[in-house]
Amino acid sequence: MRSTRFSYFYSILFSLFIAVLSGCSNDKKTASGETPSDTAAAVAKPLVKSNTKNILFFGTSLTAGLGVDPEEAFPALIQHRxxxxxxxxxxxxxxLSGETSADGKSRIDWLLRQPVAVFVLELGANDGLRGIPVKETEVNLQAIIDKVNKKYPDAKLVLAGMQMPPSMGEKYTVPFRELFPALAKKNQMAFIPFLLKGVGGVPKLIQQDGLHPTPQGHLILAQNVWEVLQPIL
Structure with missing residues (x-):
């Protein structure tokens, strides 16, 4: 009788064990928390891919919009258009405020981790204000362009020209000004002759620091860029 009771007990225990195993198998989840059936259903769904392409504006505080609301900076104004x-x-x-061409050369690799369809290069102004040799600026800018071309050979490139005030002397300002169109021509880049055209030297369009555009100034910068960028898009 005792043997029969134990036999009956183990029979019940074995049945429960099988039931638990069966339940675990049916409810087993993937690492994402989905059951295999859920995962299969997700894979079966068509993926919706975005056709949106990136335009990377790579530059100084002029691009960053120092002193104005981010939505008032010329890149944001162009996005609205x-x-x-x-x-x-x-x-x-x-x-990035304070960025030199050397800084940009060091930073560009990290930014190129994301796809780039159009690359707008606005660097050199801080080099000029610091009196960095023009040849050094040229080498750094060319290195940045080469990195973009290597990573995204089909990307369209745009270069923003920059000029220094006459007070720095012709020996520096002339070769500095001529650097940009020469670089654009060499690399077959679309060229913005002077980013600050219509803004530089106009007190009401420049902030109190004497360097950075006001919101009204950024409207003009946006137009200067758009005239060159629009045909590309």
């Missing part, structure tokens, strides 16, 4: 025309582009503002 792009959106109004329903063009499939998204602007990435990678402007």
């Amino acid at each position: 792009i959106d109004s025309l329903k063009l499939p582009y998204k602007i990435i503002n990678a402007g």
Whole structure:
């Protein structure tokens, strides 16, 4: 009798064990928390891919919009134009205050981790204000351009020209000014002759620091850039 009771007990225990195993198998989840059936269903769903392309603005405090609201900086203003025309582009503002061409050469690799369809290069102003030799600036800018071309050979490139005030002397300002169109021609880049055209030297369009555009000034910068950028888009 005792043997029969133990036999019956183990029979029940064995049945429960099988039931638990069966339940665990049916409810087993993947590392993402989904059951195999859920995962299969997800894979079966068509993936919706975005056709939006990135425009990378790589520059100084002029691009960053120092002293104005981010939405008032010229890259954001250009994004509004792009959106109004329903063009499939998204602007990435990678402007950084104080950036020199050497700094940019060191920073560009990190930014190129994301896809780039259009690359707008606005560097050199801080080099000029610091009196960095023009040849050194040229080498750094060329290195940046080469990195973009190597990573994204189909990307369209735009270069923003810059000029220094006459007070720095012709020996420096002339070769500095001539650097940009020469670099654009060499690399077959679309060229903005002078980013600050219509703004530089106009007190009401420049902040109290004497360097950076006001919101009204950025409206003009946006137009200067758009005239060159729009045909590319």
